[in-house]
Amino acid sequence: MFELFSSSWIDxxxxxxxxVRGARVVKTPLGCVAVFxxxxxxxxxxxxxxxxxxxxLSQGIVHGASVTCPLHNWVIxxxxxxxxxxxxxxxxxxxxxxxxxxxxxxxxxxxxxxAA
Amino acid sequence: MAQKLIVxxxxxxxxxxxxxxxxxxPGAYDVTLFNAEPRGVYNRIxxxxxxxxxxxxxxxxxxxxxxxxKHGVKTHFGxxxxxxxxxxxTVTDAKGxxxxxxxxxxxxxxxxxxxxxxxxxxxxVVAYRDLEDTEAMAxxxxxxxxxxxxxxxxxxxxxxxxxxxxxxxxxxxxxxMPTLMERQLDEAAGSLLRRSLEEKGVKVLTGANTEAVMxxxxxxxxxxRLKDGTEIPADLVCMAVGIxxxxxxxxEIGLEINRGVIVDDQMRTSLPDIYAVGECVEHRGQVYGxxxxxxxxxxxxxxxxTGDAEAAYVGSVTSTKLKVTGCDVFSAGDFAxxxxxxxxxFRDAAKGVYKRIVxxxxxxxxxxxxxxxxxxxxxxxxxxxxxxxxDIRETLIFGPAxxxxxxxxxxxxxxxxxxxxxxxxCNGVCKGAxxxxxxxxxxxxxxxxxxHTKASSSCGTCAGLVEQVMALTLGDGFEKKTVQPMCxxxxxxxxxxxRLIRAKQLTSIPDVLxxxxxxxxxxCAKCRPALNYYLLAEWPGDAVDDNxxxxxxxxxxxxxxxxxxxxxxxxxxxxxTSADELRAIADVVDKYDIPSVKVTGGQRIDMxxxxxxxLPAVWDDLGKAGFVSGHAYAKGLRTVKTCxxxxxxxxxxxxxxxxxxxLEKRLWGSWTPAKVKLAVSGCPRNCAEATCKDIGVVxxxxxxxxxxAGAAGLDVKETEMLCKVETEAQVFEHVExxxxxxxxxxxxxxxxxxxxxxxxxxxxxxxxxQDAESRKALAxxxxxxxxxxxxDPWAERAKGAVDGHEFKPMADVA
Numbered sequence: 001m002f003e004l005f006s007s008s009w010i011d012x013x014x015x016x017x018x019x020v021r022g023a024r025v026v027k028t029p030l031g032c033v034a035v036f037x038x039x040x041x042x043x044x045x046x047x048x049x050x051x052x053x054x055x056x057l058s059q060g061i062v063h064g065a066s067v068t069c070p071l072h073n074w075v076i077x078x079x080x081x082x083x084x085x086x087x088x089x090x091x092x093x094x095x096x097x098x099x100x101x102x103x104x105x106x107x108x109x110x111x112x113x114x115a116a
Numbered sequence: 117m118a119q120k121l122i123v124x125x126x127x128x129x130x131x132x133x134x135x136x137x138x139x140x141x142p143g144a145y146d147v148t149l150f151n152a153e154p155r156g157v158y159n160r161i162x163x164x165x166x167x168x169x170x171x172x173x174x175x176x177x178x179x180x181x182x183x184x185x186k187h188g189v190k191t192h193f194g195x196x197x198x199x200x201x202x203x204x205x206t207v208t209d210a211k212g213x214x215x216x217x218x219x220x221x222x223x224x225x226x227x228x229x230x231x232x233x234x235x236x237x238x239x240x241v242v243a244y245r246d247l248e249d250t251e252a253m254a255x256x257x258x259x260x261x262x263x264x265x266x267x268x269x270x271x272x273x274x275x276x277x278x279x280x281x282x283x284x285x286x287x288x289x290x291x292x293m294p295t296l297m298e299r300q301l302d303e304a305a306g307s308l309l310r311r312s313l314e315e316k317g318v319k320v321l322t323g324a325n326t327e328a329v330m331x332x333x334x335x336x337x338x339x340x341r342l343k344d345g346t347e348i349p350a351d352l353v354c355m356a357v358g359i360x361x362x363x364x365x366x367x368e369i370g371l372e373i374n375r376g377v378i379v380d381d382q383m384r385t386s387l388p389d390i391y392a393v394g395e396c397v398e399h400r401g402q403v404y405g406x407x408x409x410x411x412x413x414x415x416x417x418x419x420x421x422t423g424d425a426e427a428a429y430v431g432s433v434t435s436t437k438l439k440v441t442g443c444d445v446f447s448a449g450d451f452a453x454x455x456x457x458x459x460x461x462f463r464d465a466a467k468g469v470y471k472r473i474v475x476x477x478x479x480x481x482x483x484x485x486x487x488x489x490x491x492x493x494x495x496x497x498x499x500x501x502x503x504x505x506x507d508i509r510e511t512l513i514f515g516p517a518x519x520x521x522x523x524x525x526x527x528x529x530x531x532x533x534x535x536x537x538x539x540x541x542c543n544g545v546c547k548g549a550x551x552x553x554x555x556x557x558x559x560x561x562x563x564x565x566x567x568h569t570k571a572s573s574s575c576g577t578c579a580g581l582v583e584q585v586m587a588l589t590l591g592d593g594f595e596k597k598t599v600q601p602m603c604x605x606x607x608x609x610x611x612x613x614x615r616l617i618r619a620k621q622l623t624s625i626p627d628v629l630x631x632x633x634x635x636x637x638x639x640c641a642k643c644r645p646a647l648n649y650y651l652l653a654e655w656p657g658d659a660v661d662d663n664x665x666x667x668x669x670x671x672x673x674x675x676x677x678x679x680x681x682x683x684x685x686x687x688x689x690x691x692x693t694s695a696d697e698l699r700a701i702a703d704v705v706d707k708y709d710i711p712s713v714k715v716t717g718g719q720r721i722d723m724x725x726x727x728x729x730x731l732p733a734v735w736d737d738l739g740k741a742g743f744v745s746g747h748a749y750a751k752g753l754r755t756v757k758t759c760x761x762x763x764x765x766x767x768x769x770x771x772x773x774x775x776x777x778x779l780e781k782r783l784w785g786s787w788t789p790a791k792v793k794l795a796v797s798g799c800p801r802n803c804a805e806a807t808c809k810d811i812g813v814v815x816x817x818x819x820x821x822x823x824x825a826g827a828a829g830l831d832v833k834e835t836e837m838l839c840k841v842e843t844e845a846q847v848f849e850h851v852e853x854x855x856x857x858x859x860x861x862x863x864x865x866x867x868x869x870x871x872x873x874x875x876x877x878x879x880x881x882x883x884x885x886q887d888a889e890s891r892k893a894l895a896x897x898x899x900x901x902x903x904x905x906x907x908d909p910w911a912e913r914a915k916g917a918v919d920g921h922e923f924k925p926m927a928d929v930a
């Protein structure tokens with residue numbers, strides 16, 4: 001109930017800080033995380049690495065709930081991190097939520113990324 | 117004996133609660149009702165019709181003095197509650213009266229959120245919450261030449277704006293987000309709503325960040341200033357940016373509070389015998405601001421208070437309707453796209469209708485519609501019931517009329533048309549004439565029908581209809597021409613889309629998606645960049661560049677590399693440079709620790725491996741040395757390569773270097789369908805390799821040979837001759853006209869040689885060489901376009917003023 005103040009979520013900024021149909025980068029000790037905002041104002045967070053050749057997904061074009069990687073046009077689902085279409089692969093998805101206009105990322109998921 | 121029930125607040129939730137209690141068990145409670153406002157319960161959601169003059173306050177009062185008397189309710193209106201003692205179970209009011217209770221209801225509602233900008237407390241700033249606000253707005257709006265600003269383009273703000281506009285006030289809506297009502301609508305519906313409001317005379321500014329309300333305490337409000345410096349004069353400012361649960365009293369009492377007073381499924385607070393209901397509560401993490409959930413809560417609480425142990429509130433699914441005459445908007449549920457979700461989109465461009473249903477596991481999870489909302493409640497019911505719609509999916513979007521009938525056959529509709537029905541409006545061709553032409557002349561292709569009847573040969577919007585007539589007439593003999601559609605979002609080709617953007621005067625991406633009946637709600641990574649280019653090329657100065665529809669390189673004006681760093685190529689006019697320029701580049705390379713420096717094939721210097729965050733500072737340093745962007749990343753003019761020409765070369769016939777520099781200065785900054793590379797050689801030995809460029813000029817003794825449509829990439833092609841001219845001025849006019857024709861006609865991502873293959877040399881020579889008037893007009897349009905687009909994107913971004921968010925991480929959680 002008081003998640004905003006507890007340590008399980010990290011506040012990384014306001015929803016408006018991310019352009020609609022765009023993305024911003026959050027730096028972490030384990031590498032960058034891409035925070036996306038869709039046309040419907042949903043927010044998703046993924047490891048900022050395409051499973052194909054490590055392209056920075058934060059730089060891609062956001063359409064629907066997907067992003068197209070800027071390097072070789074692989075399409076990644078923002079919800080699951082899975083590659084869509086004929087290609088295969090998955091990038092780590094980080095649980096996120098919006099509370100009172102702020103974007104919160106799961107602290108545990110951020111910390112656990114490199115273990116995988 | 118009746119129990120004592122004290123209700124704090126006489127809003128819509130409290131009103132409905134009392135009605136339900138008296139209905140279920142009259143006499144069970146002895147009710148005392150407090151309200152800080154000096155009146156009883158009225159239908160607050162009808163304030164917009166009151167503002168618009170469609171009804172009056174008297175009409176919307178739901179509980180009057182007689183009603184309270186009949187039910188024995190003791191009323192204390194205009195009298196706030198100042199303290200509650202939960203142990204003694206007493207309430208103290210502002211007049212010092214102390215009242216005991218058995219059960220206490222907190223129904224303190226919500227407060228409008230006032231943005232704490234300078235001037236927010238000036239006279240003339242109102243919220244849109246109660247009758248006083250409504251009356252203030254109605255009074256102002258009826259004054260001649262009144263000007264009002266509404267901050268907030270949500271439900272309430274738009275109703276306030278439309279209401280004031282009806283009385284003749286000049287109204288401007290300021291909305292922080294890019295889309296109106298973005299919490300309820302998607303981009304497509306928001307864009308239609310905006311257009312509809314603008315047609316009513318309401319001005320709408322999106323992305324408008326209010327900095328201050330201007331004015332002083334004596335004269336009151338004079339206007340609003342935005343963060344970008346824009347000032348909008350106003351006599352009244354209505355802040356309608358949202359509401360916050362009013363949990364102040366609850367907090368004083370000692371109830372558990374988060375955003376609102378926390379209640380369980382029986383509306384119980386954290387203290388015994390104290391309940392809360394309405395907009396002041398937080399239930400399962402949700403707070404509500406619409407009337408339906410408040411009524412549901414009131415019903416549950418009334419049942420609970422009259423002995424129904426089973427009654428439980430489990431949260432609400434809400435739907436929204438905008439109460440603005442002529443703007444029919446409906447929204448319900450969650451319509452975001454996502455894995456496992458499918459959407460059904462229906463657009464009727466002629467009628468201005470947009471409907472979108474989002475399905476998950478064969479159930480409706482969201483619906484948004486504009487223009488025709490008659491089926492809103494039908495979809496909402498299916499959504500709330502969680503009905504499986506797989507059986508009616510084919511015709512679902514057409515509403516209940518078709519839900520249980522046979523599936524729709526568009527061919528049947530065409531078959532049913534009489535012979536005199538008009539198919540092509542532009543050329544006045546009816547169905548009978550098309551059928552007659554097909555049968556008597558043995559036509560089998562759309563092209564033949566267009567040639568013989570002229571049907572669909574102008575704007576082309578009826579081409580689909582003509583094809584259906586052909587299919588009906590020819591039966592199996594008709595084979596639809598297989599064309600490559602632009603992408604999976606549409607059946608139209610690139611060329612169809614370009615033509616229709618022009619014919620229908622479409623100026624924004626949402627306009628195109630609606631008018632051309634796109635099958636997705638917001639396009640994809642293939643069509644969006646193409647549409648953005650087509651719009652900018654067609655309507656320079658009017659179409660707004662959509663950054664999010666651009667590929668990353670054009671968004672940040674550098675070339676992304678495989679490791680996520682960027683390369684930076686400054687412009688070197690005609691390939692000429694100087695000691696000062698080279699020194700500046702060397703300094704930048706040292707200062708920003710740039711790992712690689714390379715000379716490019718286009719006679720430029722490329723700095724590779726620049727960190728994205730460093731780009732603005734790199735550009736700033738390069739700008740100080742006189743460099744502008746080399747657009748090495750753009751679908752636009754890249755480089756003009758030159759040889760040294762007659763200044764130095766013993767074979768040189770003309771000043772090829774000077775000509776190349778002048779060409780580059782005229783052409784740089786223009787957006788084109790694909791990259792454009794030029795070269796100018798000073799003699800037929802062609803050291804600048806002009807004959808494998810998009811446009812090449814080869815100087816000869818008697819003048820200049822202009823050729824184009826060469827390539828040295830995926831395909832290797834020699835250029836083809838356009839014409840030979842005698843003066844540099846003629847070179848400029850011909851090259852500019854050629855480039856403009858390419859900009860206007862080619863398919864996105866097609867380089868010039870593909871365009872030539874598509875339209876043919878005869879057409880291009882006719883427009884650029886033979887027809888002098890056409891050439892001048894093309895060059896004129898190019899000059900106009902350049903007056904808009906020839907700007908250095910680096911200079912604009914060097915100081916961080918433009919797109920600063922692109923270059924800075926959002927947060928660092930190290």
